Amino acid sequence: MNSVTPTQSNEFSVSYDLTTEILTAVVIVGILVLTAVVHIIFVGVLMILIPILGFAYSPRRYVISGRDLIVKRLIGNADVPLESVREARRITKDDMRGAIRLFGSGGFFGYTLYSPDDVDGFLEAVRSYMS
Numbered sequence: 001m002n003s004v005t006p007t008q009s010n011e012f013s014v015s016y017d018l019t020t021e022i023l024t025a026v027v028i029v030g031i032l033v034l035t036a037v038v039h040i041i042f043v044g045v046l047m048i049l050i051p052i053l054g055f056a057y058s059p060r061r062y063v064i065s066g067r068d069l070i071v072k073r074l075i076g077n078a079d080v081p082l083e084s085v086r087e088a089r090r091i092t093k094d095d096m097r098g099a100i101r102l103f104g105s106g107g108f109f110g111y112t113l114y115s116p117d118d119v120d121g122f123l124e125a126v127r128s129y130m131s
Helices: 018-038 040-057 119-129
Strands: 011-012 061-065 066-072 078-080
Touching: 011 119, 018 040, 061 119
Parallel strands: none
Antiparallel strands: 011 061, 061 066, 066 078
């Protein structure tokens, strides 16, 4: 593992897995077919905006810079001050036991959590910034 110092900038990419890509493609094709069948273009345009906005707001990259974790997205970045992070670790099945998904996507453009491609490197970088 590489040692990470708090003065350097670290970037971590985020990729969709095959299940996410297939599910998203099926939903988009379903919307287009439904629009063609009911012949209501306005509703189809509104429905197609949902996956477009979902894609635009999904994380594309995580950047740890200075004292912030920056979630890079196509539409607006989200900044998280690293001093507000209490813990950085992988979640386990026990962590999710008894959890109820209220507004999770269930696979549409990713899952409830967006994990960087290099999870261990990301966690090491976040931990190095935590006081």
